[in-house]
Amino acid sequence: MFHPNINEYQLTSIIAECCGGVAVVYSAVYKPYNENVAIKRYFVDKSKEKANLIQQDILTRKELQHPNILPYLTSFVHGRELYVVSPLMNLGSCRDILDRYFQEGLPELACAIILRDLLLALQYLHRQFYIHRSVRASHVLLDSNGNVRLSGLRSAASMMVRGRRQKQLHSLPPPDHDNANLMWLSPELLEQNLKGYNEQSDMYSLGVLCCELANGAVPFAEVPTTLMFTEKVRGSRPQLLDCSSFPEPLDDGEMKSMYNTDSGVGDSAEGMSRLRAAYTARKLSDNFHHLSDQLLQRDPERRPSAAQILNHPFFKQIRKTDFLPSLIGRVKPIKPDPDDISALILQEKLSEMEIEKTTEWDF
Amino acid sequence: MDPRMCRKISSSESLPDGENEEFEVSNIIAPQESEENFLLEGNLGRHSVTWLDDDQIEDLDLNLDHTNLFFHRVDSADIIYRSKKKKCKMVGKYVMGDVLGEGSYGKVKEMLDSETLCRRAVKILKKRKLRRIPNGEQNVQREIQLLRILRHKNVIELVDVIYNDEKQKMYLVMEFCVGVLQDMLESTPSKKFPQRQAHEYFTQLLDGLEYLHGQGVVHKDIKPGNLLLTLDQMLKITDFGVAEALDMFSPEDTCYTGQGSPAFQPPEIANGAEQFSGIKVDIWSSGVTLYNMTTGRYPFEGDNVYRLLEAIGRGEPAPPPQNLAPTLQCLLIHMLKRNPDERPSVQEIRRHDWVRSRPPLLSGETVVGPRSRRSDELHSSTVVPYLVERHYASAHHFFTERELRHGK
Numbered sequence: 001m002f003h004p005n006i007n008e009y010q011l012t013s014i015i016a017e018c019c020g021g022v023a024v025v026y027s028a029v030y031k032p033y034n035e036n037v038a039i040k041r042y043f044v045d046k047s048k049e050k051a052n053l054i055q056q057d058i059l060t061r062k063e064l065q066h067p068n069i070l071p072y073l074t075s076f077v078h079g080r081e082l083y084v085v086s087p088l089m090n091l092g093s094c095r096d097i098l099d100r101y102f103q104e105g106l107p108e109l110a111c112a113i114i115l116r117d118l119l120l121a122l123q124y125l126h127r128q129f130y131i132h133r134s135v136r137a138s139h140v141l142l143d144s145n146g147n148v149r150l151s152g153l154r155s156a157a158s159m160m161v162r163g164r165r166q167k168q169l170h171s172l173p174p175p176d177h178d179n180a181n182l183m184w185l186s187p188e189l190l191e192q193n194l195k196g197y198n199e200q201s202d203m204y205s206l207g208v209l210c211c212e213l214a215n216g217a218v219p220f221a222e223v224p225t226t227l228m229f230t231e232k233v234r235g236s237r238p239q240l241l242d243c244s245s246f247p248e249p250l251d252d253g254e255m256k257s258m259y260n261t262d263s264g265v266g267d268s269a270e271g272m273s274r275l276r277a278a279y280t281a282r283k284l285s286d287n288f289h290h291l292s293d294q295l296l297q298r299d300p301e302r303r304p305s306a307a308q309i310l311n312h313p314f315f316k317q318i319r320k321t322d323f324l325p326s327l328i329g330r331v332k333p334i335k336p337d338p339d340d341i342s343a344l345i346l347q348e349k350l351s352e353m354e355i356e357k358t359t360e361w362d363f
Numbered sequence: 364m365d366p367r368m369c370r371k372i373s374s375s376e377s378l379p380d381g382e383n384e385e386f387e388v389s390n391i392i393a394p395q396e397s398e399e400n401f402l403l404e405g406n407l408g409r410h411s412v413t414w415l416d417d418d419q420i421e422d423l424d425l426n427l428d429h430t431n432l433f434f435h436r437v438d439s440a441d442i443i444y445r446s447k448k449k450k451c452k453m454v455g456k457y458v459m460g461d462v463l464g465e466g467s468y469g470k471v472k473e474m475l476d477s478e479t480l481c482r483r484a485v486k487i488l489k490k491r492k493l494r495r496i497p498n499g500e501q502n503v504q505r506e507i508q509l510l511r512i513l514r515h516k517n518v519i520e521l522v523d524v525i526y527n528d529e530k531q532k533m534y535l536v537m538e539f540c541v542g543v544l545q546d547m548l549e550s551t552p553s554k555k556f557p558q559r560q561a562h563e564y565f566t567q568l569l570d571g572l573e574y575l576h577g578q579g580v581v582h583k584d585i586k587p588g589n590l591l592l593t594l595d596q597m598l599k600i601t602d603f604g605v606a607e608a609l610d611m612f613s614p615e616d617t618c619y620t621g622q623g624s625p626a627f628q629p630p631e632i633a634n635g636a637e638q639f640s641g642i643k644v645d646i647w648s649s650g651v652t653l654y655n656m657t658t659g660r661y662p663f664e665g666d667n668v669y670r671l672l673e674a675i676g677r678g679e680p681a682p683p684p685q686n687l688a689p690t691l692q693c694l695l696i697h698m699l700k701r702n703p704d705e706r707p708s709v710q711e712i713r714r715h716d717w718v719r720s721r722p723p724l725l726s727g728e729t730v731v732g733p734r735s736r737r738s739d740e741l742h743s744s745t746v747v748p749y750l751v752e753r754h755y756a757s758a759h760h761f762f763t764e765r766e767l768r769h770g771k
Contacts, residue, residue, distance in 0.1 A: 170594035175479045182480055192482045193743040194541065194594060194733075226458065226477050230750045 004076035012336035020177025036088040068121035089141035104278035117148035123306035135205035168196030187232040200300035207295030235298040287314035451753035461745035482539040490531040517571030540591035542733025554659035557728035567598035581641030584623035585648035633675040643703035650698030690717035
């Protein structure tokens with residue numbers, strides 16, 4: 001039991017600003033147990049409209065219990081802000097890891113482990129009649145014990161409406177501050193027609209995540225939103241980039257427009273050619289290609305369900321002894337930062353502090 | 364009954380519209396390089412193109428079928444169509460789609476928010492046209508003012524208002540809806556819904572009305588034509604053109620003007636009362652709406668507006684058909700009391716037996732789906748073809764008669 005009282009926690013570092021400046025995530029120590037936790041601090045005043053989403057997030061997480069879903073520990077109001085406490089996932093989000101350490105994408109085995117754990121989370125969510133609607137690397141959190149946990153329950157929707165189970169839903173998830181979430185959403189969800197969408201929409205998002213984890217960049221990242229929509233509706237499928245799918249003779253411009261491999265970091269010509277070399281030099285397994293292809297099918301009825309795809313041969317490569325943190329050994333865990341601590345103490349006196357947006361770490 | 368009686372008195376007729384070009388899909392028939400192709404008048408140049416509309420093409424097809432002894436038969440693969448280019452138009456951040464419907468004030472079109480990809484509907488109002496409608500401009504201003512403060516799941520949401528001074532146009536961006544109850548009723552042979560379905564809509568109407576009245580707003584034009592449905596069957600009360608915000612500091616809900624649609628007006632307005640209870644007007648109109656949804660008829664009929672108002676003024680509604688559930692008959696009679704004071708409040712209606720228990724769907728009854736004449740069965744976005752034109756401008760789509768017939 002974690003006490004809903006700010007005095008029981010010692011903030012130790014700033015992990016990230018998120019939700020477009022509406023919240024900041026800190027690492028902290030829960031003093032009674034000397035246990036590391038993450039605290040998300042919302043400036044509720046800045047986000048009047050979103051207060052009900054924060055509430056929804058908490059209510060949903062309270063209801064759900066699964067080893068691969070980020071648990072909720074407690075929450076409380078202090079001053080004008082709302083604090084939500086969760087376990088600390090000290091390797092950060094997959095999006096951070098890709099940006100900082102693996103711009104060309106994660107090793108295939110690491111992808112396999114992450115995807116398998118996420119499938120277990122989705123299988124559970126779907127059995128509870130939830131659709132996550134925001135499966136993306138910034139919502140996949142890792143720690144040095146090898147845990148993989150899904151966060152971002154803010155956009156989750158229940159198929160149970162007024163006590164009745166719906167066959168499909170029709171509305172878009174709540175918009176995020178920059179509408180980036182749309183890139184992971186399925187064509188049928190984006191279409192918003194009478195056919196609607198169901199939990200198979202998450203399977204498409206998982207397919208987009210496959211590409212994001214393996215390529216380092218999200219498909220459609222650099223194209224206008226309306227073109228991304230048209231492409232998806234017309235059934236174009238993003239691909240895993242390796243020597244089979246990524247032909248050599250492409251100049252930077254072509255590559256940028258075709259594969260949108262712009263992570264923001266590799267924007268320079270040098271970065272581009274380095275990425276290109278990395279893609280053409282590698283070969284991902286046929287099983288991996290097949291998996292992402294299956295998930296990214298236009299017709300939701302043809303996509304395998306979470307339970308079905310867990311039996312895919314792609315996951316057979318995982319051995320019991322494989323340990324995710326050692327597969328991505330270069331990732332440094334989040335540690336208490338003396339500079340941050342002094343800054344945080346200073347902040348106690350200041351009412352607000354501007355934090356530069358460096359990372360994306362939502363939960 | 365004349366459908367005009369379901370419209371507003373103040374705007375009895377919608378005006379014809381001059382500019383209406385972008386969604387007429389026509390086809391071209393291009394002559395092939397074949398000598399026997401004299402279908403398209405001999406004096407046409409080699410590369411000229413004849414524009415035909417769909418009716419003419421059907422005539423051609425008939426000719427081909429019956430007179431092929433006299434005409435050389437043209438192979439269906441030789442007739443080439445090009446889909447009409449849909450020119451992509453943006454208003455602010457919105458991409459315009461097809462026309463969804465036409466109101467008395469102007470067109471309603473589909474739009475897509477290019478940033479959030481959310482489907483929207485836009486009411487396009489032209490100043491020139493508004494001036495010709497009695498109280499037109501005032502009504503629009505009032506509607507905007509009211510919708511800006513109202514927020515409820517059963518009240519249409521006004522998302523954005525865009526003005527274009529140069530074109531003298533105003534765009535009211537609203538939530539997207541797939542159907543109007545009126546159109547759905549008209550699409551069925553019996554012009555009514557199964558009781559189960561009517562109950563579903565009526566209870567949502569009560570939720571919306573309770574909210575409006577709580578906010579001190581009287582709608583004054585409740586009718587199936589002003590009740591919309593979203594993709595997930597959520598009912599939305601729309602058209603606040605003649606609605607009125609009551610004086611918050613007055614204990615009464617007195618109103619002085621009635622501009623709603625004749626068939627749904629209460630006796631007090633039909634009789635020309637100078638002041639009346641606004642809330643009880645909505646109760647009456649909701650009663651007529653429920654009557655209409657469950658019987659396919661109106662409690663009052665008349666050959667013309669004057670006869671109709673005369674009949675309403677007498678206040679003796681046609682008794683509900685005997686085959687209706689007795690509880691429903693009782694509710695209808697109660698809501699259609701001539702004396703406004705005897706009509707129930709929203710809270711009383713909620714406690715009524717018919718409202719409290721959900722009627723079952725009887726065998727043989729089918730739920731009426733939302734439909735509009737202009738969209739496909741799934742109500743898919745009509746903006747996509749415009750986006751295709753915008754993003755793949757070079758790719759013209761050609762197809763032949765044969766492909767067309769084989770449902771390519």
